[in-house]
Amino acid sequence: MQQFDVIVVGKGNAALCAALSAREQGARVVMLEAASVDESGGNSRFAGGVMRFAYDSVENLKLITEIPDDEAKDTDWDSNTKDQFFDDLFRVTSYRTDPELSEALVTKSLEAMVWLRSQGVRFVPTYRAQSAIVSGKRKFFGRMPIEVSGGGPGLVQYLTDTAVKKGIEISYETRAVALIYDGERVLGVKAKVRGKPVDFHARAVVLACGGFEANPEWRTRYLGPGWELAKVRGTRFNMGDGLRMALEIGACPYGNWSGRHAVSWERYAPEFGDLNLPHSSYRHSYPMSLMINADGKRFVDEGVEFYNYTYAKYGGEVLKQPGQLAWQVFDAKVKDILRPEYHDKAVTRVTANTLEELAAKLEGVNPEAFLKTVREFNAAVRTDIPFNHAIKDGRCTVGIEPPKSNWANPLDTPPFEAYATTCGITFTFGGLRIDPRTGQVFDVHLNLIPGLYTAGEMVGGIFYFNYPAGTGLVSGTVFGRIAGGAAGAAARAK
Ligand SMILES: Cc1cc2nc3c(=O)[nH]c(=O)nc-3n(C[C@H](O)[C@H](O)[C@H](O)COP(=O)(O)OP(=O)(O)OC[C@H]3O[C@@H](n4cnc5c(N)ncnc54)[C@H](O)[C@@H]3O)c2cc1C
Numbered sequence: 001m002q003q004f005d006v007i008v009v010g011k012g013n014a015a016l017c018a019a020l021s022a023r024e025q026g027a028r029v030v031m032l033e034a035a036s037v038d039e040s041g042g043n044s045r046f047a048g049g050v051m052r053f054a055y056d057s058v059e060n061l062k063l064i065t066e067i068p069d070d071e072a073k074d075t076d077w078d079s080n081t082k083d084q085f086f087d088d089l090f091r092v093t094s095y096r097t098d099p100e101l102s103e104a105l106v107t108k109s110l111e112a113m114v115w116l117r118s119q120g121v122r123f124v125p126t127y128r129a130q131s132a133i134v135s136g137k138r139k140f141f142g143r144m145p146i147e148v149s150g151g152g153p154g155l156v157q158y159l160t161d162t163a164v165k166k167g168i169e170i171s172y173e174t175r176a177v178a179l180i181y182d183g184e185r186v187l188g189v190k191a192k193v194r195g196k197p198v199d200f201h202a203r204a205v206v207l208a209c210g211g212f213e214a215n216p217e218w219r220t221r222y223l224g225p226g227w228e229l230a231k232v233r234g235t236r237f238n239m240g241d242g243l244r245m246a247l248e249i250g251a252c253p254y255g256n257w258s259g260r261h262a263v264s265w266e267r268y269a270p271e272f273g274d275l276n277l278p279h280s281s282y283r284h285s286y287p288m289s290l291m292i293n294a295d296g297k298r299f300v301d302e303g304v305e306f307y308n309y310t311y312a313k314y315g316g317e318v319l320k321q322p323g324q325l326a327w328q329v330f331d332a333k334v335k336d337i338l339r340p341e342y343h344d345k346a347v348t349r350v351t352a353n354t355l356e357e358l359a360a361k362l363e364g365v366n367p368e369a370f371l372k373t374v375r376e377f378n379a380a381v382r383t384d385i386p387f388n389h390a391i392k393d394g395r396c397t398v399g400i401e402p403p404k405s406n407w408a409n410p411l412d413t414p415p416f417e418a419y420a421t422t423c424g425i426t427f428t429f430g431g432l433r434i435d436p437r438t439g440q441v442f443d444v445h446l447n448l449i450p451g452l453y454t455a456g457e458m459v460g461g462i463f464y465f466n467y468p469a470g471t472g473l474v475s476g477t478v479f480g481r482i483a484g485g486a487a488g489a490a491a492r493a494k
Contacts, residue, residue, distance in 0.1 A: 005203055008208060009242060011041060013473050016163055020484065022484040026488070041160075043233075043273075044476065048282075051147065052085070053112065053146075054107070061125075092467060104478060124147060126147045187201055206487050207453070208483070210457045211457040223428070231422060231423065242454070243431065251444070252433040255429055255433075257460075263282075266422075269281040281424060285334075286328050288338070290404075292362070293322060296367070296370035312466055323364055325420065331415075334389070342419065359371050363420070374411050387407065387409060438483070439455055439486055440453050453484075456479065
């Protein structure tokens, strides 16, 4: 038996932020991480590291990273005011996001970034992925001008270094299996340390051990038939253990339990994410493509928004297609603006000098139907509207279903390229119901469970149906800080 003030289950971004915040309260903290050191860090370690937070101007950004004065002046940094952030979150979640949780997320997002910096995290502008030169001036689009230096691996490493420095204990290869609960309050965690049962006791427990995205049985149960076939973009360790453990003692489920973040992903990607090639399966340039299914047909408006606002739901659309397959087809006009992953080695790509030749190479696709789709699409493009990938250019189609609302280009310039994709799941939206001020978990009768807190992917009620890019990490930091701070304070108050 081991005694602590606070136990944090998990060692991703939310868990590390919770542990550091509990430590700031003077608590003795242990983190239980199911993975070995090599595989530790959860989905946070797979993340690209872009972060969506509220900012009014470049002056706010300077609180997070160094930006030389001339760069600050010569760049259009856009803005993501609190109102814009709220509007995006409400719009993409079809106005279902919990108002109190989203209020906490949005209003505390900038201070969360400043706090991360104070914990040793380094940030840089997202010049490569989120900006372009427009009329001679660099302009950001998509409201995410900052990312972690070194991406998700960088974030986890910075925070781990600080946690170790601050005396937080980390027990690797330690899988939490059940809460120790006396019927009234949570007293600790039953775990398996390298296969051997060990009880960890504490005055407060923070569960920050992810959703159930890696568990094919739960995916099928909650997301629906077919979801067992999705590829997992990140860690293999998020099996829904934390959710199960909490539900077993009567915690209240909350949010969009059939919802998930899922994207277009390399068709032949491995079953789980690969830490050595974390980005090569991304296929986020689809707004510049035609997405074609096995019947040779388009099935979504590829250009309805910047990818930041559609990518998290379009994976689900790909999963619904025959064979869970879609080809993204581009012509030479947009080749130079595709994201760098399209040029990696581990991609399923075919190229051709004519559309007929390409049609024959699109494995699994009806070639005649594909050629008919392209002919009709090409004839429908409003070529009188200029193309500009850095803004929603309004260059659309007329008279076809589904339409393409922006960035519509006739496919007419060889060589043509096509990329085979399937659905890759990122994380699940269903979670637990918490008090947004403390991160403490409610039971099914909406009484708070003494000693139990949660953060990160396990918080239900924020995301429904869709998700604005860059929000997962910020949510983990905001609610990790809230839960860890409250758990630390409660444990020290006794
Ligand atoms: C490929 C990819 C790219 C992404 N890019 C971005 C991005 O650029 N920006 C962004 O904001 N978000 C991004 N995300 C989403 C983001 O990574 C997640 O929203 C976020 O990392 C979730 O943090 P978390 O701490 O809740 O969970 P995780 O980071 O997944 O941590 C969960 C932890 O719990 C551990 N665990 C699980 N079960 C147990 C158990 N029983 N006992 C002990 N430990 C356990 C896991 O090992 C892990 O350490 C991306 C995700 C992926 C997969």
